[in-house]
Amino acid sequence: MNPGPSREAEVLVVGGGLIGACMAFTLRQAGYAVTVLDADLPGAAWRAGAGLLSPDAEGLTPGTPLGVCAAESLRQWPDFARQLEGASGLSVHYREGVRCRQPDGTWAVTPGEAQLHPPSVVRAARQGLPLHTERVLHVQSRAGRVLLNTDQGTWPARAVVLAAGAWSAAFGLPVTPVQGQALLLALDGSADAAAYAGRRRGSGARAYTLTRPDGVYVGATVRHSASVQPDPQARRWLLAAAGRFGLDGASGAATLVGLRPGTPDGRPIVAPHPVHAGVVVATGHGRHGALLAPWTARRVLGLVERALAGSARPPRERVSVAQGAR
Numbered sequence: 001m002n003p004g005p006s007r008e009a010e011v012l013v014v015g016g017g018l019i020g021a022c023m024a025f026t027l028r029q030a031g032y033a034v035t036v037l038d039a040d041l042p043g044a045a046w047r048a049g050a051g052l053l054s055p056d057a058e059g060l061t062p063g064t065p066l067g068v069c070a071a072e073s074l075r076q077w078p079d080f081a082r083q084l085e086g087a088s089g090l091s092v093h094y095r096e097g098v099r100c101r102q103p104d105g106t107w108a109v110t111p112g113e114a115q116l117h118p119p120s121v122v123r124a125a126r127q128g129l130p131l132h133t134e135r136v137l138h139v140q141s142r143a144g145r146v147l148l149n150t151d152q153g154t155w156p157a158r159a160v161v162l163a164a165g166a167w168s169a170a171f172g173l174p175v176t177p178v179q180g181q182a183l184l185l186a187l188d189g190s191a192d193a194a195a196y197a198g199r200r201r202g203s204g205a206r207a208y209t210l211t212r213p214d215g216v217y218v219g220a221t222v223r224h225s226a227s228v229q230p231d232p233q234a235r236r237w238l239l240a241a242a243g244r245f246g247l248d249g250a251s252g253a254a255t256l257v258g259l260r261p262g263t264p265d266g267r268p269i270v271a272p273h274p275v276h277a278g279v280v281v282a283t284g285h286g287r288h289g290a291l292l293a294p295w296t297a298r299r300v301l302g303l304v305e306r307a308l309a310g311s312a313r314p315p316r317e318r319v320s321v322a323q324g325a326r
Helices: 018-029 065-088 118-126 165-171 232-244 286-308
Strands: 009-014 034-038 099-101 107-109 131-133 136-142 145-150 153-162 176-187 208-212 215-219 250-262 269-272 279-283
Touching: 009 018, 009 145, 009 286, 018 034, 018 065, 018 118, 018 153, 018 279, 018 286, 034 153, 065 118, 065 286, 118 286, 136 165, 153 286, 165 176, 165 250, 165 279, 176 232, 215 232, 232 250, 250 286, 269 286, 279 286
Parallel strands: 009 034, 009 153, 034 131, 153 279
Antiparallel strands: 099 107, 136 145, 145 153, 176 215, 176 250, 208 215, 269 279
16 A cells, blocks of 8 residues: 655655666665565566577677676676575576577577576565556656655655666657567476577577476567557467477467667666756666666666765766666
């Protein structure tokens, strides 16, 4: 139940998806009083994400600004997973050593690659956090405070983190929704789950499979659309990909649809808000949200510390990962 009219927070995180939940967890671990506001809209990306932690599979070039951040975040994941599990008592199903099928049909392990289960990460990160189902309608900064007007009332806070994902354009940010679709297949008792424990590429368009605790994941499509309805053509393509991968022991193909937050240059925005003092932005991660979550959380912690200390950098037009990387 939401508190009464006098509700107030030290740090408000807008968006309780994978990025928002991981940031809220990190801020709470650092000693801040954190409250999460989540609109719980259909199409949240974490519900449909694969959980593959692989800069190589995502085509992130080593040495580029985004590639450097991805490599750093990948190194942070083992310790971050242990923190999540230790604090919550819940498994995030982090597993190192994901296999990659080679062109000659053999399998190899790419050093440092890993996978996890995005819904489990969100559950673990949210554990014990105050979470309110509210949709933020308006943000304003005044007199050293940030005021959020929601469909349930007003929240004053000392600092706010906007992690609204595909819905970030409502806060003046250059983010557009990109639909992703995948299949989640159940394995019958005769199937060898280990046979699918890796990533594979289909011929032509990109496709891959991963074994997860909830089944075999077959992904994934990209469509510039804000629709949360399954695309029949995408489903047919995914079923054909599953057939090419030899998933004869799979059934019950559930369709997963999520909206990824895209930006014009393909780079996430992790920076002070360009207009509102005391507001930090963490959005636009596209298909790299799971991979970049620890890096994002650590960077946001530093930005929030500066905002609370009154030394946040002056507003600027646009700060992306390339401009803000360390």
